[in-house]
Amino acid sequence: MVTYKEKSSSRLPLAITLVVASFLSAFVLAATSNRGDQYWIAKHVLLPGALISSQDVTTTKFALGESASIYLGKNENPVGTLVLTRISAQSLITKDYISSDGSYGTRQLVPLRITSSDLPSGIMSGETIDLYWVDSRENNLTSSPPALIVSGIYLLDIDRSGKNFGSDIGLTLSVESADVLKLLSATTFGRLVVVSTHG
Numbered sequence: 769m770v771t772y773k774e775k776s777s778s779r780l781p782l783a784i785t786l787v788v789a790s791f792l793s794a795f796v797l798a799a800t801s802n803r804g805d806q807y808w809i810a811k812h813v814l815l816p817g818a819l820i821s822s823q824d825v826t827t828t829k830f831a832l833g834e835s836a837s838i839y840l841g842k843n844e845n846p847v848g849t850l851v852l853t854r855i856s857a858q859s860l861i862t863k864d865y866i867s868s869d870g871s872y873g874t875r876q877l878v879p880l881r882i883t884s885s886d887l888p889s890g891i892m893s894g895e896t897i898d899l900y901w902v903d904s905r906e907n908n909l910t911s912s913p914p915a916l917i918v919s920g921i922y923l924l925d926i927d928r929s930g931k932n933f934g935s936d937i938g939l940t941l942s943v944e945s946a947d948v949l950k951l952l953s954a955t956t957f958g959r960l961v962v963v964s965t966h967g
Contacts, residue, residue: 804831806842807860814855815894817922817942819875820846825861838862850875854894874945877924878952881936886961887926897923897941898963901954917954918947920965 806827814824827842840846840861853865891897898919903912927938939962943951954960 804829805836807832807836808840808842808844808846809860810855810857812857814851815922815924816851816853816896817875817894817924818851819942820849820851820866822847830860838864840866875942876945876948878941878943878948880939880941880951880955880960882939882960882962884928884937886959887937887939888962888964891923891926891962891964893923893925895923896920896965898965899951899954900961900963901958902961903958905957912958914961917960918943918951921947923962 807830808825809828811824811826814820818824825846832839840863844863846861846866849866849868851865852867853862855861855865899917899921900914901917902914905911921944922942923939924942925938925940927940929938941951
């Protein structure tokens, strides 16, 4: 007959083994969590043409191994750079997806309203577009031919909320400062037509 004392003594090594295993697991987890370096990630979706601000990004620790060189490390601050390719929320920022070219720092956000017929139906935020001016003045005996106003600009946002009520569509464009006056002057008469350059 096995006594209670014998049962207890047989369970003691198992209990010690479990305690040691739990301590080892905690040690391994702590060691693993301390590995890696800090890298920049996007807090939310970043569209091409947007200038990155401090509210758009944060740093998080990752162990990336050999692929680490293609991402922005903590010492490579992306604030003030231009987004070239769409960056998903909570994703690492790839170096090739942004530009630190100083000329991009002169870009400005310009609001614009156009008729729904002058915007391609399948166009999406983040695309690169060209803007053409079309002379739509009535009773104009010397109408001017269509003209390219600005090219290669970024469409950051489309507000189609008024489309169903016959209203214009609102656009937010990322435009170089040197082209802002030219763009706004083209809105004084005639109309602007958006042409998508998305391949």
